Amino acid sequence: MTIPEFNDIIEQNDQTTARREHLEKLRELVGNCYPNKFARSAVSGPEDTITSLLNFGPIGDVLIEIKEVVATLAERERPPAEIKDALNERLKELGTVRISGRLAVPPRVMGKAAFVHLSDGISRMQIYVRKQDAVAISNDTGNSIESEDSGWELFGLLDHGDFIGVEGFLFITNTGELSVHVEKLQFLAKAMLPMPDKMHGIADPEIRQRQRYADLIASSLQIEHEGMTTREVFETRARVISSLRRCLEDKGYIEVETPMLTPKATGAAAKPFETHHNALDMTLYARIAPELYLKRLVVGGFEKVYELNRNFRNEGISYKHNPEFTMLEFYCAYMDVNGMMDFCEELLRESVRNATGHSKVMYEGNKIDFSTFEKITMREAILKYKPDAQIDDSTMIGLFDEFVEHNLIQPTFIIDFPKSISPLSKASPENPNIAERFELFINGMEVANGFSELNDPKEQYERFVDQMSERERGDEEAMVLDEDYIRALSYGMPPAAGIGIGIDRLVMLLTNKHSIRDVILFPHLRPERGSSDTENNQ
């Protein structure tokens, strides 16, 4: 395998050449172009981002006042000088501030003064640099550079996307924008590559997903965008996940981590990824579900247990399937399928509201209402959409997939699954052929799957044996017998209900994204052509 040259990794063109030349001149001016730190303003407290500065009380008050004034003005009209001057007096009393960030726009230079915005990834703040009063800081000594107009020289070598730190005082410009009048200027890091287009962002979905960092930059730099920005999507995702954790922990659930690499891939109907442990010389499988491990913990006395982590399935990729996906699984002792449906509903309603602020979300033109969940048996659902259907246990799931699934837009629990396709699920007390199992569908997608957990070790063994004979007949996804799990159940497991919730799909619904790859930061993609990744695969 050949090691690629730096210049082959970073495509060279007029843009990168200009930036490299700027970097060389910066090195002559300030020394080290990659200093180790920058001490930011203490005005706003320990969190010294631009965002926290803008939210700092006295500054926030000025911002509100100037916004109110600007709102009364015509398109190009400027705020009255006396109002501006009064606000500037108040800002001056706050003293100097020190902010740092990425140049969010190309510098706007006007002869002997210039404006540019710095971004902290969330908010941006304008800085004003005047040739006569900006001094550059040497990164080697930490002191001011005494050469004439050093700050102005430094500013002239900046490119869109570079990181700088500045010290200065706050003021309101003629057009009414809060800005920092820069007195000291320190170079912090270079952007060797040009920034994404400020109007269009990154149009190519492949680059958006492959170079998520560039997508995130684009989403913070882009002037106009439809729907959520990429950053907002992942902030929403983080809020859902933290809300789910909070709700579960409020109810007394404990978070655990069970093996990702397992000697047997079981607990779900899926094909696993296979790998090899060299020292032990054994085949290991990336887990397809944590289910059987979590129930071992119920056996061990964890009455309420959850795991929120990745599963891996070696199957097709589609708008709703990624080879690794995030699943929340939890188990509650002494609960049955009905209690689990109630809790699932409560949990989702709460987390959706915490993540979005609403109980209803717009998804692809449908208003999805998380405040009421429907419940219908699989048989009734099939007859609703296909009244002449001939239903038996073997045809039921096929009929459901074909005629029902895509119609389930509002949150709907499908209940009463055939026992034959639910090998880990308890049978209904009323009907031995029906499993006490549900799946939750929203917008035609399966979002959750839960059931009353089978805890009779003998019956579980027999179900596994049935699965193994399905496997013999060629069903690669039939479950594998797990002897240790049978042994665990034999120690006795209390009645329990469990559920798995597909987090990626839930996030798709909350962010109005049609593709699972838009809600996973680094989704699986084919190796990039010409990269050393492809050589590794040969």
Add this chain to the structure above:
RNA sequence: GGUCCGAUAGCUCAGUCGGUAGAGCAAAUGGCUUUUAACCAUUGGGUCCCAGGUUCGAGUCCUGGUCGGAUCACCA
């Protein structure tokens, strides 16, 4: 895997009937001391995805391929 659509400057895109390759943004140079998609002037920048074919001549038509997207089938 099937079907449909796409690939042109660093980015976003246009390119008529087959006849010398275009715009905006970005970049470079000059001007401009409160601008904000800053502005004005000038300049540079192309393997038109790859290979082959038809033609006097192909970004454009044909065949094959690569990559990507949408969709269908399997799957959570």
